[in-house]
Amino acid sequence: TAEVIDGKKIAQDVRREIAQEVLKMKETVGKVPGLAVVLVGNRTDSATYVRSKKKACEEVGIASFGVTLPEDASEQEVLDAVSKFNDDPSVHGILVQLPLPKHMSEEKVVGAISVEKDVDGFHPLNVGRLALQGRTPLFVSCTPKGCIELLLRSGVEIAGKHAVVIGRSNVVGMPAAILLQGHNATVTTVHSRTPHPAEVTRSADIVIAAVGVAQLVRGDWIKPGAVVIDVGINSVDDPSAKKGYRLVGDVCYAEVAKVASKITPVPGGVGPMTIAMLLQNTLESAKRTFDL
């Protein structure tokens, strides 16, 4: 059976490294990195994400700032909040928690974040630079960056391998495919209109699944010995669970673990890495600001 890629432990290692660098920064320049989070509305999932991001900041010594606006806030109020953080020298990273309420444009709000503080890596200029060969984006979005970090820190060779990314979203699939290509993998993207997705996936040495369909990827989709990174977070009803549901990935873990050589669990795989990469992006931003 497959070796488990322990995202929780790897994320802990990353956070420990970040904490050391933050401490060093405090000693040398007398300042720490700062992350500002803008939350609009009262989605409980968004509030939970924001809380855990702030807590993660505190644990590594990054200062966290935040503003919460009501569901019926105007787009202008959100833009003003972003602009205030753009101008604040103690803020090195700005994150607007998505999704935003329907009556405002995410494109406009994300586009208003200073490119130098876009730690989520969603600003079109950063995405554009990621897509252009030879141009380095200031920030790469956290979840795909976390997937690559998991591969690298697990000793998985990417160069020369065939990687299949299932999903082509702006936040995960598309940037993951570009990053893998940058590491010299040969990349195929499988999406909702791909005929025979199982057959295509079966030719992969590395699979990144970012679909949002519970346990879509079955054992017979995987070539024996392949490495499987499961980004999916799907809740499925489970009367035996305390909350009445449990979280599963886009990969049928029980089946795939029998075939793959390495696999990430859900939870405890990609999820913890996403937050660790957010902290890392914030640290990198502060280092750039202080010329370190």
Ligand code: NAD
């Ligand atoms: P999305 O809905 O934006 O994109 C899903 C993609 O999957 C689309 O590109 C679509 O073409 C493709 N797709 C849909 N059905 C398919 C099918 N049957 N076969 C092949 N491809 C299909 O989702 P997303 O934002 O990319 O998120 C994907 C999953 O990852 C979700 O479960 C989400 O909760 C999870 N996620 C996890 C993290 C994390 O930190 N671990 C971060 C972001 C997203």
